[in-house]
Amino acid sequence: MGNLIIIDGRVSQEMLKNIKKLNLNVVPTIKCIGVPEPISYHPDIVIHPINHNTLVIAPNVFDYYEEKLWGMGIKMIRGETELGKNYPDHVAYNVGRVGNLAIHNLKYTDEILKYFLKKENIEFIHVNQGYTKCSMMIVDTNAGITADYPMYKKLRDIGIDMLLINPGHVDLEGYPYGFIGGASGNLSQEDIILSGRLDKHPDKDKIFKFLKRYKKRVIYLSNEKIIDIGTIISLYSQ
Numbered sequence: 001m002g003n004l005i006i007i008d009g010r011v012s013q014e015m016l017k018n019i020k021k022l023n024l025n026v027v028p029t030i031k032c033i034g035v036p037e038p039i040s041y042h043p044d045i046v047i048h049p050i051n052h053n054t055l056v057i058a059p060n061v062f063d064y065y066e067e068k069l070w071g072m073g074i075k076m077i078r079g080e081t082e083l084g085k086n087y088p089d090h091v092a093y094n095v096g097r098v099g100n101l102a103i104h105n106l107k108y109t110d111e112i113l114k115y116f117l118k119k120e121n122i123e124f125i126h127v128n129q130g131y132t133k134c135s136m137m138i139v140d141t142n143a144g145i146t147a148d149y150p151m152y153k154k155l156r157d158i159g160i161d162m163l164l165i166n167p168g169h170v171d172l173e174g175y176p177y178g179f180i181g182g183a184s185g186n187l188s189q190e191d192i193i194l195s196g197r198l199d200k201h202p203d204k205d206k207i208f209k210f211l212k213r214y215k216k217r218v219i220y221l222s223n224e225k226i227i228d229i230g231t232i233i234s235l236y237s238q
Contacts, residue, residue, distance in 0.1 A: 004072065004237045005185070008041045008229040015195065015221040022187075022219070025237070029230075030064045035083050035090040038174030042230020044133040044182060046083065048093040048113050050120060052236045056113045058083050058093055072237035081110040088130045096132030096151075096181070097122075098160055099141040103151065105130045125158070127151050133231055134182040139163075139192070140214045145180055145207060163210045165203040171227045178228020185232025193219045193234075196226040 005019065009028035019026055029041045039045050046058040047065070054075040057065050062078045069076060081092035092110040095117075096103040102117050103125045117124070129135055129148055137145040142160055146152050147167040156162045165180065172178025183195045192211065197220060198204045211218060221232075 004235045005187075006043045006047065006233040006235070008043065010041050011195075011229055012222060012224075014224075018221045024187075027065075027068050030061055032058065032060050032083060034060060034085060036085060036174070038172055039090070039230060042134075042182065042228075043233045044094050044231035045090055046093060047233060048079075048095055048110075048133075049233055049235065050077075050113075050116050052234070054116070055235075056093060056110065056116060058110075069237075074235060074237055077112060077116060079110040079112050091130035094131050094133045096136045096144075098136070098138055098144050098155070101125050101155075101158075101160070103127055103132045103136070103155065105132070125154065127154055131179065134179040134228065136179075136181040137184045137192075138181070138186055139211060139216065143210075143214055145210065147180060163206060165201075165207065169201045169203075169226075171225060180226075182228035182230050183226045185234055187219065187234050190215065190217050191219055192216045193221060193232050194226060195229050195232070196220065196222045196224045198226055200225060 004025045006027045029043050031040045032046050046061050048056045056077045056079050058079050060083050083090040088108040091108050102122045106126045108130050135146050135148045145163045147165050152162045152164045168177040170178040170183050185193045187193050
């Protein structure tokens with residue numbers, strides 16, 4: 001199990017308490033000034049994990065994470081794209097990953113991030129969506145869940161097992177709704193972590209059936225309704 005997680009610095013005390021119970025070290029995010037307020041603390045806006053101990057980080061907040069993660073055996077690479085207020089000026093690092101694929105609107109992907117993904121022999125898949133990490137819950141090396149139909153279709157067509165769900169039903173203050181990917185994270189090969197409950201989600205049964213098929217265990221960080229907190233990033237420090 002990953003022993004370190006990066007999570008939105010505004011999450012509730014209930015969530016923090018439940019994280020501590022899992023014996024995980026927490027690195028809370030800092031506000032990224034310059035991006036829209038509701039997503040200004042979202043890890044997946046400013047950080048992209050190349051693997052479990054290498055991060056590409058937006059220059060806006062690089063110094064904070066360099067100080068926080070120093071001495072933990074995590075390699076940190078400064079991205080070149082300074083993030084900004086308007087779409088697509090803040091999606092450069094929000095790249096969806098499943099297996100050895102990186103899914104993104106490649107017009108907006110940070111060039112340094114692309115370089116390091118290529119070095120890992122990651123294949124790029126272009127879609128029109130810029131928020132691909134937020135939009136997709138990673139279930140397995142060949143499986144994911146999304147409410148984004150074009151992304152669902154593109155990935156299904158190349159052989160990824162995708163579950164399409166209804167958009168909405170995930171809260172994100174300041175926006176009509178958030179995304180399922182932003183409300184989840186992968187703690188280990190077996191464990192998927194969710195920010196809250198799916199009780200009121202119309203596709204709840206479909207989602208749990210899909211997760212069960214892949215033998216996933218679900219860990220809830222709260223008993224509240226599921227919210228988009230910009231992905232829970234899990235790392236292995238040394």
